[in-house]
Every structure is written in structure tokens, then in C-alpha cells.
Amino acid sequence: MQKRITTPLTNECIEDLKAGDSVLLTGYIYTARDAAHKRLVELIEKGEELPFDINGQIIYYVGPTPAKEGMPIGSAGPTTSYRMDPYTPTLLEKGLKGMIGKGKRSLEVVESMKKNRAVYFAAIGGAAALTAKCVKESELVAYEDLGAEAIRKLYVEDLPLIVVIDAEGNNYYEIGQQEYKNSIK
Amino acid sequence: MREIHVSKITETVKQLCMDANYYLGEDIKNKFYEFKEKETSKLGKEILDILIKNSEIAENEKMPMCQDTGMAVVFMEIGQDVHIVGGNLEDAINEGVRQGYIEGYLRKSVVKDPLDRVNTKDNTPAIIHYSIVPGDKIKITVAPKGFGSENMSRLKMLKPADGVEGVKKFVLETVKEAGPNPCPPIVVGVGIGGTFEKAAFLAKKALLRSVDEENKNPYYAQLEKELLEEINKLGIGPQGFGGLTTCLGVNIEVYATHIAGLPVAVNINCHATRHKEAVI
Structure with missing residues (x-):
């Protein structure tokens, strides 16, 4: 059973999401990778305004390929999340409620997710042409000089995701692999 | 002596950059x-x-299967009876990468300096490996390498006493540590022997071989098979959510080494394992 969710994420929605859930996401999300994260955290440290209101929002770790004529975006699969770990707790403290990427997260990120009640989703790594079909609009928000790494606001429809780490800190990479191992014993 | 104009090389590299990013290999599809x-x-x-x-x-x-269209790794096997005319060979290869990545709507993922990190905006320079071979042709292979998997690759200088068990242990540790990060199912290239840099090169080169073609040496063909089975017992599964399909193939390349050493390199690739080749 797939759960349908929308942004901004409400507290009720976050508490309902459990590691292993398949979800379809509709709404606005923001893109940011390594370089954009570095700049966002520098702004927070200087006490300056962020280029978008991060409260209740989801950041998608993606650097898309250039869009062809008439298309909102090019291929747009997730990048590996651990590179954003050093910056993530600062953003969670500022009200970020969801992250979309792929791969493991640090203990510090998981602890901060539990404290700030946030969810980490995985998109299917490598399925970038398919994922692009879910993106209906793309608008540049900040840092155009970063090219593929600029912050964009995307409108996505029925983006298929899997809850990897929920707000309780349950981790589906561990649970799923353990379930598989138990099933073949 | 056969003459080949650099424009032919540029044109070929450009096409291969695009083809490698749009078209998944038949060997991979069959494995799926x-x-x-x-x-x-x-x-x-x-x-x-x-x-x-x-x-x-x-x-x-005709869109990239993955948004990480990689750093272009180009293998040039140049026949010793070829005379390249019309310009500088390295410039011609980079021009092919530049045109392929711009005209093919591929992502520009290369920064000029590893610490300063300013994007070159045309995905150059390529990583180029040259070898001189008999004949009067040039074989060009373009293998765009994404860094989700490249970052999970490792090299270790084992002791001769570690032997084949040491090699297996290191490969399995590397794959286990990578877990969900390199977008499993993965393809694993293993380079054994040579020197520090030769082992890494062999591991990269191993990824160019089709996953349904085994090592010509029966001993290493058997080792490839055993490693594949062991990796798929780890239970990592597609995307790391648990399952049998962690690895689609293990390819090993070996070379002579020093009496005191046993270098082993493990180059992990994602399921796409992109590479396309042409002979001109």
C-alpha cells in the first residue's frame, strides 16, 4: 500500500511515516547538493536569511542534467546523501522536515532527525529518466553560478519514494536486509 | 602508415559520450x-x-539514464602504424567530450581544481589512458564514471601471505562498506597485481569487459564466480533494501607483481556500468 503525501510536511504526516513505507509525493520540493548546502549553512552561521523558507520543507539531493527544449528538467535521480551529513543537523534545527537522497546517513544526522522530527526518503538511484517524468515544474531559486548544483524549486507529482529513516530513527536499510536474511535461512 | 585526422577522433568521442549515457548495455539488460x-x-x-x-x-x-553522466574516462588503443594528423590528439579527445556533453544535454560534473572546485562547464578534461598496439586502427572506448560508485572504491597493498583469501576478504569488505551508496545492483572490477597505480588501472579496465564474459584464465574465472556468489550472500539487495541482487558481475584483471607485494584494487560501478566503443 502506497501512502500519498504532500508538502509542506505536517507533524501528523511525519509521525505516520514508518521506515519501509512506499510513498508517492506531490508538491513543491527544493534541490540542493554539496555546494548549496555549504552556502546555506554559512548563511545560518552568519545569522542571515535563507533564499527560501525551509520550514516544513523537503530538500532533494539532486543535480539534474540540462533540460531539453520544452521540458522542465533533464534526468533527475538522487545523489549519495552522506556528503550532506556535515550540514544536515543545522538545517534540521532550522525547520527542514524531509530529505530525499540515497544511501547511509551519519549517527549525528539520525539523532538530529529524532530530536527535530524529520524523515529521510530514498528515491531510486539510477532511475533518473523515470524520475524526471514526475517533475512538472522547475524554477531557479538561488546560486545560478553553481549550474547543476543550483537550488531549484520543483513541483513533483506522485514521485515514488521509500521511507528509509523515520522520525523514530528506524532504518530500513538495516531492517530490509535483516528481513531478507531471515527469509532465506 | 595510415593517416587518421583528429576531426574523426573528436567526432567519434562525441558520439560515444552520448551513446554511453543513453543506451544501457545488452549484457546488463540480460542480467536484470x-x-x-x-x-x-x-x-x-x-x-x-x-x-x-x-x-x-x-x-x-535519448536522455541520460542517470543524472550523474560522469567524468569521461577514455581508453585509446592506438595502432602503431597510425599517423594522427591535423592537430593535437589530446585536444581532439577533449573537444569530443566537450561537444558530446554540451550537445547531448549531459551534466557537466568536472571541477578544474580538486580544492578550489570551480566547474569547467564542459565536463573536460577527460581522464585519458593511451596504449600502443599492433595494427593501423584506433579503438576508442568511452566509459563515463559516476562518483556515487567511484567514491566507494578502494585500494589496498596486501601482503603476499594474505593470498587469495586476503583478496576475497578485501573485496567483500569493500562491497559491504559501500552498502546502498553506489546504487546496487553493482558491477565490481578487481585489479590484482602490478604496482599501486597499475592495480587501480586494471580494476577500471575490468569494468569494460561484458558481465557475461569471464576471465580467460580458468582460475580467475572461478574466482570471479565465487566472489559474485559471496557478494550476493551479503543480502544488501537492489538499492540496499535487502535481497539477492547486490551484484550483477565481478570482473578480475591481473598483472605480474613484485616479490614483496600483492596490490588489490576494487573499482565499484553502479548498475549502468556505461561504456561504448568504436574502431576507426
Whole structure:
């Protein structure tokens, strides 16, 4: 059973999401990778305004390929999340409620997710042409000089995701692999 | 002596950059179907279906199958009876990469300096490996390498006493540590022997071989098979959510080494394992 969710994420929605859930996401999300994260955290440290209101929002770790004529975006699969770990707790403290990427997260990120009640989703790594079909609009928000790494606001429809780490800190990479191992014993 | 104009090299590199990013290899597609039959995880099967569908969209719409269209790794096997005319060979290769990545709507993922990190905006320079071979032709292979998997690769200088068991242990540790990060199912290239840099080169070169073609030496063919089985017992599964299909193939390349050493390099590649070649 797939759960349908929308942004901004409400507290009720976050508490309902459990590691292993398949979800379809509709709404606005923001893109940011390594370089954009570095700049966002520098702004927070200087006490300056962020280029978008991060409260209740989801950041998608993606650097898309250039869009062809008439298309909102090019291929747009997730990048590996651990590179954003050093910056993530600062953003969670500022009200970020969801992250979309792929791969493991640090203990510090998981602890901060539990404290700030946030969810980490995985998109299917490598399925970038398919994922692009879910993106209906793309608008540049900040840092155009970063090219593929600029912050964009995307409108996505029925983006298929899997809850990897929920707000309780349950981790589906561990649970799923353990379930598989138990099933073949 | 046969003359080949640099413009022909540029044109070929450009086309290969695009083809490698749009068209998934037949060997990989066949493995998807083969593993889908064997996979017992329901989610694992669904993910393999998604990856098949993704490759079809990429092929039909000529769009990159992955947004990380990689750093262009170019292997040049140049016949010793070829005379390259019309310009500088290295410039011609980089021009092909530049045109391929710009005209093919591929992502520009290269920064000029590893610490200063300013994007070159045309995905150059390429990583170029030259070798001189008999004949009067040039074989060009373009293998765009994404860094989700490249970052999970490792090299270790083992002791001769570690032997084949040491090699196996290191390969398994590397794959286990990588877990979900390199977008499993993965392809694993292993370089054994040579020197520090030769082992890494062999591991990269191993990834150019089709996953349904085994090492010509029966001993290493058997080792490839054993490693594949052991890796797929780790239970990482498609995308790391648990399952049988962690690895589609293990390719090993070996070279002579020093009496005091046993270098081993493990180059991990994602399921796409992109490479396209042409002979001119």
C-alpha cells in the first residue's frame, strides 16, 4: 500500500511515516547538493536569511542534467546523501522536515532527525529518466553560478519514494536486509 | 602508415559520450531479467523493473539514464602504424567530450581544481589512458564514471601471505562498506597485481569487459564466480533494501607483481556500468 503525501510536511504526516513505507509525493520540493548546502549553512552561521523558507520543507539531493527544449528538467535521480551529513543537523534545527537522497546517513544526522522530527526518503538511484517524468515544474531559486548544483524549486507529482529513516530513527536499510536474511535461512 | 585526422577522433568521442549515457548495455539488460527471476524480495523485484523501465525511457527519448553522466574516462588503443594528423590528439579527445556533453544535454560534473572546485562547464578534461598496439586502427572506448560508485572504491597493498583469501576478504569488505551508496545492483572490477597505480588501472579496465564474459584464465574465472556468489550472500539487495541482487558481475584483471607485494584494487560501478566503443 502506497501512502500519498504532500508538502509542506505536517507533524501528523511525519509521525505516520514508518521506515519501509512506499510513498508517492506531490508538491513543491527544493534541490540542493554539496555546494548549496555549504552556502546555506554559512548563511545560518552568519545569522542571515535563507533564499527560501525551509520550514516544513523537503530538500532533494539532486543535480539534474540540462533540460531539453520544452521540458522542465533533464534526468533527475538522487545523489549519495552522506556528503550532506556535515550540514544536515543545522538545517534540521532550522525547520527542514524531509530529505530525499540515497544511501547511509551519519549517527549525528539520525539523532538530529529524532530530536527535530524529520524523515529521510530514498528515491531510486539510477532511475533518473523515470524520475524526471514526475517533475512538472522547475524554477531557479538561488546560486545560478553553481549550474547543476543550483537550488531549484520543483513541483513533483506522485514521485515514488521509500521511507528509509523515520522520525523514530528506524532504518530500513538495516531492517530490509535483516528481513531478507531471515527469509532465506 | 595510415593517416587518421583528429576531426574523426573528436567526432567519434562525441558520439560515444552520448551513446554511453543513453543506451544501457545488452549484457546488463540480460542480467536484470536473469536476476528478476531469482530475486525473492518483492521490493527488490520492483526495483529491477523500475531500472528496466528507466533504461527504456532513456533509450527511446535519448536522455541520460542517470543524472550523474560522469567524468569521461577514455581508453585509446592506438595502432602503431597510425599517423594522427591535423592537430593535437589530446585536444581532439577533449573537444569530443566537450561537444558530446554540451550537445547531448549531459551534466557537466568536472571541477578544474580538486580544492578550489570551480566547474569547467564542459565536463573536460577527460581522464585519458593511451596504449600502443599492433595494427593501423584506433579503438576508442568511452566509459563515463559516476562518483556515487567511484567514491566507494578502494585500494589496498596486501601482503603476499594474505593470498587469495586476503583478496576475497578485501573485496567483500569493500562491497559491504559501500552498502546502498553506489546504487546496487553493482558491477565490481578487481585489479590484482602490478604496482599501486597499475592495480587501480586494471580494476577500471575490468569494468569494460561484458558481465557475461569471464576471465580467460580458468582460475580467475572461478574466482570471479565465487566472489559474485559471496557478494550476493551479503543480502544488501537492489538499492540496499535487502535481497539477492547486490551484484550483477565481478570482473578480475591481473598483472605480474613484485616479490614483496600483492596490490588489490576494487573499482565499484553502479548498475549502468556505461561504456561504448568504436574502431576507426
